Amino acid sequence: MPEETREISGRFTDITAISELRGAYPTVPIAADVDYAELIAGDDDPQFLTIPIGKANVKSGNGRYYDEAWLQELERQTLTNRPIGLFGHLSESERATAFPMEAVHWVGAVREQDSGILWGKAYIVPGPARDRIRRYKAQGKTLATSIDAHADGAWDESLNAYRMDPKTLKLAQIDIAPADRAGIATLARVPALTSEMQNGTVELSEVQNKEPKMADKTKLDYINEMEASDARLLPDPVRQAVLSTVPVAPEVATVATIRETLGLDAKADVAGAIAEMKRVQAEQAKAAVTNKITELVTNGIKLEDVRADVTEMIVARNPQTVQQAEDAYKAVIEMPIVKKLLGARVVETMGPPQRNPVQGQRQAGGKYFQIPASEQNS
Numbered sequence: 330m331p332e333e334t335r336e337i338s339g340r341f342t343d344i345t346a347i348s349e350l351r352g353a354y355p356t357v358p359i360a361a362d363v364d365y366a367e368l369i370a371g372d373d374d375p376q377f378l379t380i381p382i383g384k385a386n387v388k389s390g391n392g393r394y395y396d397e398a399w400l401q402e403l404e405r406q407t408l409t410n411r412p413i414g415l416f417g418h419l420s421e422s423e424r425a426t427a428f429p430m431e432a433v434h435w436v437g438a439v440r441e442q443d444s445g446i447l448w449g450k451a452y453i454v455p456g457p458a459r460d461r462i463r464r465y466k467a468q469g470k471t472l473a474t475s476i477d478a479h480a481d482g483a484w485d486e487s488l489n490a491y492r493m494d495p496k497t498l499k500l501a502q503i504d505i506a507p508a509d510r511a512g513i514a515t516l517a518r519v520p521a522l523t524s525e526m527q528n529g530t531v532e533l534s535e536v537q538n539k540e541p542k543m544a545d546k547t548k549l550d551y552i553n554e555m556e557a558s559d560a561r562l563l564p565d566p567v568r569q570a571v572l573s574t575v576p577v578a579p580e581v582a583t584v585a586t587i588r589e590t591l592g593l594d595a596k597a598d599v600a601g602a603i604a605e606m607k608r609v610q611a612e613q614a615k616a617a618v619t620n621k622i623t624e625l626v627t628n629g630i631k632l633e634d635v636r637a638d639v640t641e642m643i644v645a646r647n648p649q650t651v652q653q654a655e656d657a658y659k660a661v662i663e664m665p666i667v668k669k670l671l672g673a674r675v676v677e678t679m680g681p682p683q684r685n686p687v688q689g690q691r692q693a694g695g696k697y698f699q700i701p702a703s704e705q706n707s
Contacts, residue, residue: 335483335484335491336481336482336483336484336491337481337482337491338480338481338482338497354379354448355379355439355441355448356439356554357379357437357438357439357448357449357450358437358439358450358556358558358559359377359436359437359450359558360408360411360436360437361558361561363411363436363437365561365562368434368436368452369452372455374455375452376452376453376459376462376463377436377450377451377452377453378433378450378451378452378453378462379448379449379450380448380449380451380472380474381446381447381448381449381474382403382407382435382438382447382448382449382474382476382503383395383400383403383404383446383447383474383476384400384444384445384446384447385397385399385400385445385447386445388488388490389490392489392490392491393482393490393491393493394482394485394488394490394491394492394493395493396492396493396495397445398495399493399495399498400440400445400447401495402495402496402498403447403476403495403498403500404438404440404447406498406500407435407438407447407449407500407503408437408438410500411434411435411436412435412500412501412502412503413431413432413433413434413435413502414431414432414433414434414435414451414474414502414503414504414505415429415431415432415502415504415505416432416458416461416504416505416506417475417504417505417506418475418477418502418504418506419477430454431454432453432454432458432504432505433451433452433453433454433458433503433505434451434452434454435449435450435451435503436450436451436452437449437450438450449474449503451503458505462505471508472505472506472507472508473505473506473507473508474503474504474505474506475503475504475505475506476500476503477500477501477502477503477504478498478499478500478501479497479498479499479501480493480494480495480497480498480499481493481494481497482494584599587599587603591603591606614649614650617651618648618649618650618651618653618654621651621654621655622640622643622644622648622654622657622658623640625643625654625655625658626639626640626643626658629658629662630662630671632671632674634674635670635671635674638670639661639662639667642661642664642667643657643658643661646660646661
């Protein structure tokens with residue numbers, strides 16, 4: 330008979346056990362885009378929990394198998410969605426209406442390649458949640474993380490388990506749970522608490538398993554362990570000191586000189602200021618050309634009713650400078666049509682030239698006119 334095909338789909342929870350085991354804790358950085366200042370605002374002693382949240386190629390007590398691709402997707406959604414976590418899970422009846430105060434906020438994740446363990450870092454909310462985790466750590470008691478998600482799975486006979494499909498994973502929460510209810514009991518750690526200090530360093534609390542204390546680290550040790558994403562944790566004076574050692578690029582120096590020349594402060598828009606200067610200069614040049622044309626036409630053309638026509642001809646040549654305006658004026662007044670226009674207007678104004686001049690009275694050989702006799706003497 331053909332092998333029976335079985336599939337599962339829906340919301341599920343699986344608990345990863347965290348019990349005591351000697352070993353080092355990895356450094357889990359806080360995601361670069363997390364607003365650290367807002368995250369811990371009002372918290373005088375911020376505390377972070379470092380703990381495993383998953384493992385590749387393991388089978389849970391609930392009969393689910395998680396492969397490498399699944400763990401990669403869990404890591405991606407943890408870093409992207411930044412889920413919260415409660416103590417325990419919401420029941421099915423509570424999901425529609427309940428909105429309890431979260432215990433932790435997951436802000437980072439990193440995977441160990443050798444062990445295949447996915448570690449998470451969570452900010453612990455001040456109050457009962459933080460007190461409870463501190464007491465667990467002080468007693469060396471184990472904790473667990475529990476994935477609250479929705480996904481599909483198909484039965485794999487070779488694994489005797491449902492192989493979970495990473496493409497269907499929709500992560501809801503990563504909750505805190507008691508280790509005695511764990512679905513995966515192969516992982517082991519006592520929860521590690523870290524404290525983000527004001528000077529930007531990270532102080533790792535001593536683990537409860539009483540491992541031999543390592544030699545105190547020097548400042549150089551901490552600096553050598555820093556990564557690019559840790560730069561935001563440095564105090565401002567340190568960051569400014571680092572930046573002061575960086576050679577200034579020629580372009581930066583040029584911009585600084587321009588700012589000084591224009592009297593602009595560090596926040597001013599240099600490009601905008603230069604654009605405004607160019608606009609003003611263009612308007613001034615245009616006004617100078619217009620004024621020069623008016624001056625030339627007014628002084629050179631005596632007939633007022635011709636000035637407008639001459640001005641229009643000069644402007645039509647589109648002079649851009651004062652010199653070009655002068656050249657255009659000279660060219661226009663030498664045009665035959667302009668000379669003809671000026672001549673016509675003179676005749677129209679002054680009248681045609683006199684061709685038979687009147688002889689003056691003082692000319693030699695003056696003329697006499699006979700006055701006719703009156704009718705009385707005729």
